[in-house]
Amino acid sequence: MISTWNLPLGDGGTAEELLVAFDRQRAIRMLVCPAWFDEANKLRRFTLEVMRRLDEAGIDTFLPDLPGCNESLAPLDRQTLEGWRVGMAAAASSFKATHVLAIRAGTLIAPAHLPGWHYAAQSGQKLLRAMIRARTIAAREAGREEKVEALLALGRSEGLLLGGWPLGAGLIRALENAEPVLAEGQHELAQAMLGGPGLWLRAEPDEDASQADALTQIIAESLR
């Protein structure tokens, strides 16, 4: 279930990254594009719970790390949105994925050629706004005054440390205009369809069996 995959790098080499997969060589092979940064931690358990349920429903799932994310040793501040898009496309082809389940900002890099679902999609701009706001509020509590606009300007030119995540200037510039796009065969899966509040809102990582059941059921039934 836990292994690694080799991500092709532009220079001809490869990088070894973590892979969590339920691979039983079944017809439906679903690539999972997880949430990012703080939301990745809040939703990791939930994501795995959904994968376990999809496994029981007869669906293979693949959750790859991208460079700079989760257990990756690659420096986060050197990663770009385009690099992650290329990485997810490489993952899709390496696992012979037939479908995609993209979560929150993970929808920004979901391969467009795969049918599947966007769960609670988030735009790059909203992601950035929430992270910058958390930083200005923390600064204010510490007796410092930081302005959103000034931080954004700094981020665009030099990069920015947001909630402990060092984001490069290229990534920040790209996120400002990144919108999730539903490609042909991809469907929106809104939080309201799961019958409870989104777990990324929690102060601590949490899980919710009934929401995981609901998400799995929607996917499994539409594939039937």
Next chain:
Amino acid sequence: MTSLPTIPSDADAAALDRELKGLIADVLGLDPVQAAAFGPESGLFGHLPELDSMAVAGLLTEMEDRLGIVIEDDDVDGAMLETYGGLLAFATAKLGAG
């Protein structure tokens, strides 16, 4: 043609009150019953252990999303976050101005 200023009705005010309480319960993981019992003087920031700076950021972002308002840096001050009444008055004013 002149347009009449919109005066929020009691029904609108009650709907906003419900929406805001539901939103706080969702963001902070509170029991909806606890949130529904909030009154104007109920303490928020500095009173609820769940409401730290990350949670405040999450709360404001959710308010923007669900209420369709934009919250500026300068809007965020102690009075707005200290009590439920302060937050409700802020949301009401923002919606009226929008």
